[in-house]
Amino acid sequence: MSDTKIPRYNCSTLLINVTTSTLTKAQKRWRLAYWTIYSFRAMLSVLPKGRLLSAEILTSHDYIALDVEPEPSSSHDEANKLVSNSIDPDMDGIRLAEMVKNKDSHTLSLLGGVEGVANALGTNPEYGINGNDEDVSRRSQLFGANTYHKPPPKGLLHFVLEAFKDTTILILLVCAALSLGFGIKEHGAEEGWYEGGSIFVAVFLVIVVSAFSNFRQARQFDKLSKISNNIKVEVVREARRLQISIFDLVVGDIVFLKIGDQIPADGLFLDGHSLQVDESSMTGESDHVEVDSTNNPFLFSGSKVADGYAQMLVVSVGMNTAWGEMMSSISSDSNERTPLQARLDKLTSTIGKVGLAVAFLVLVVLLARYFTGNTKDENGIKEYNGSNTDIDDVFNAVVSIVAAAVTIVVVAIPEGLPLAVTLTLAYSMKRMMTDQAMVRKLPACETMGSATVICTDKTGTLTLNQMKVTKFWLGQESIVQETYCKIASSIRDLFHQGVGLNTTGSVSKLKPGSSVAEFSGSPTEKAVLSWAVLEMGMEMDKVKQKYSILHVETFNSEKKRSGVLIRRKADNTTHIHWKGAAEIILAMCSHYYESNGVIKSMDGNGRSQMENIIHGMAASSLRCIAFAYKQVSEEETAYNNDVKARQRLKEEGLTLLGIVGIKDPCRPGVQKAVEACQSAGVEIKMITGDNVFTAKAIATECGILRLDQQVEKGEVVEGVEFRNYTDEERIQKVDKIRVMARSSPFDKLLMVQCLKKKGHVVAVTGDGTNDAPALKEADVGLSMGIQGTEVAKESSDIVILDDDFTSVATVLSPGDQLHSGCFCW
Ligand SMILES: Nc1ncnc2c1ncn2[C@@H]1O[C@H](COP(=O)(O)OP(=O)(O)OP(=O)(O)O)[C@@H](O)[C@H]1O
Ligand SMILES: [Ca+2]
Structure with a gap:
């Protein structure tokens, strides 16, 4: 297509320079078309930007068909066309959000099922959305962004008030006030304020320092939660698999989900296998929920993928989802006390209580001694002598007794202790961030x-988790660079199926039209896929076209293997492929393939030789993955006696295809x-x-x-x-x-x-x-x-x-x- 196109500026000079009389009929039509588009674009360029966004005409098919700029590849062109579908203006975001929240299958079928919704949202199930800036901003204008409103952060004043609420602080403040009053009473305003004043200063310092440090800690937690909330998700946009921030996700995006992922928005199950979701964070229900295209295609943000993998169509984001509502109502609590802090708080309050008790006791004893006439002044005269004593003297004596008790309280309360921990924690957190x-x-x-x-x-x-296949054994033969070409094409085919169809990863072109492939998935998957493409000549698209996947048993760390049941479209035969930890797969095999395509039975000797091969690779720190295969009749796929009668793939009597050794450096x-x-x-x-x-x-x-x-x-x-x-x-x-x-x-x-x-x-x-x-x-x-x-x-x-x-x-x-x-x- 690119060859037949004329670059735009050439086209314009051609059309402008040629006089009408010399034009053929076709050229005249070209000229008319050119001027129509040219003047239309000129008109559009003077329109305000806001109106441009809503002008669907920009993405209409006619416009694309007449774009005469040279394109690097026809496949990209095709992808471009497929992903430039426009959003149905009747699509109501709120209705979609409600549909998922209520698991409303009726509305979903009215909208034409998941495909219908995808169409209406301008999403191509294979190529995703267009994903250019204009498209993304239009989608977030129409349906909102994937962020939620957070309650405003608490100010410094809040923490000052919080510090005032502490009982020890309150006691100290009362003591300070009493002390100040008594001091002034006893020694006059000039000199009497020292004691009370210094308690006030100390309390003030404690309040300011602890409020300030709590305030800073809350700020730091806010910052940290921003970092930890910024999860990367894998989407497909314009036929390319990309990692984007969860906050950049828009309605219509297709997200890839795999085991361990958190679902980033509300959506619908588009494609995938054996998907089990843990919705406990939303519903409190700890049982895993099975999600598939027929019975329950609804996926909620905030829940986690417990098993399987899938592609999800995002239909509502941010505040429209139940998760968004919930998150915006929760304010992050950074006031959590650590065990040491809690212990010190308790210690402080116990010491405080003991101090109070002792002070009270001292108060009672001193008062009793005074009022029973047991105290004498410097001249040996009783201080209290019933009604003969001057009322002023009694008042002074009581005041000094109370002041003594207050001093005991002030000295006893170790207010600085918890504060020390708070400060050390703040310092420790800051230092850890730099680490x-x-x-x-x-x-x-x-x-x-x-x-x-x-x-x-x-x-x-x-280890680095950067994996690369460095060894390959086919039967009893180690395949090296020079011997790859000797592998029989039937064996290559089997590897193409076993790798290309039994994977959660993917292969896509780095740039449209380029031959450099881009691999995504877990590091192990990426290593195996890139090996299959580069060394075994696998073409993912072709394999996918020839076979359909009937059933998948996804990889998890308990089984340490994954399997698929596939059907070859050409002759309707069904086949099983397993891939996983080498010794586990080996135990499932009774035969093995040689590089020329011959099947050999695995007797005791053959098996121990295979075991030795695995030991040898593993001992040189390689991670060993084996592949096994078997053609089966569809009836042969067993069902286990689970309530749901889930399909299970045959696990014995398989033929070993080969073993790869993956290097993952320390x-x-x-x-x-x-x-x-x-x-x-x-x-x-x-x-x-x-x-x-x-x-x-x-x-x-x-x-x-x-x-x-x-x-x-x-x-x-x-x-x-x-x-x-x-x-x-x-x-x-x-x-x-x-x-x-x-x-x-x-x-x-x-x-x-x-x-x-x-x-x-x-x-x-x-x-x-x-x-x-x-x-x-x-x-x-x-x-x-x-x-x-x-x-x-x-x-x-x-x-x-x-x-x-x-x-x-x-x-x-x-x-x-x-x-x-x-x-x-
Ligand atoms: N995608 C995969 N498909 C099939 N088999 C796999 C895949 N990934 C890993 N394996 C196999 O499963 C084994 C164990 O994987 P598992 O997830 O339990 O451990 P890990 O997380 O890779 O290791 P570690 O526990 O040290 O982090 C691996 O040694 C490998 O042989
Ligand atoms: Ca690990």
């Missing part, structure tokens, strides 16, 4: 310095950080979902296992082993464990519980959904800010903003943290 740690829960500031054990996951915390500086922690007396344990040999190799690289020492029995265990111990055995053995491999989320939790039972102060670091239970249970949970899932972040106390284990070590290092800071005071 790339964002405090979500204040109490963690106190505990972190006293951690005795750190349980860390491997992938993404100790983070630089991890070894030093581990050493620093160990020399400070903090033990480090690695709990990972990965293979035991990979775990061991990485642990040795990081210094968790010592290279020069023999690994003792019980230092490295697998999740199942730990799970199957009795409670006593677990308690007995837990201290010795340094690496736990192939662990499920539950094993991670079990380990933390066990360590806590033994009296350890446990810190947990993690990034994945599988770490969430352990993060919540830990005394200090630290999650990763960049790669970490929302679920992990929400379960943690501190977010490490740069994802670096070195920052974890700095934050957790005992030393100049709060505890020692407090002791200084």
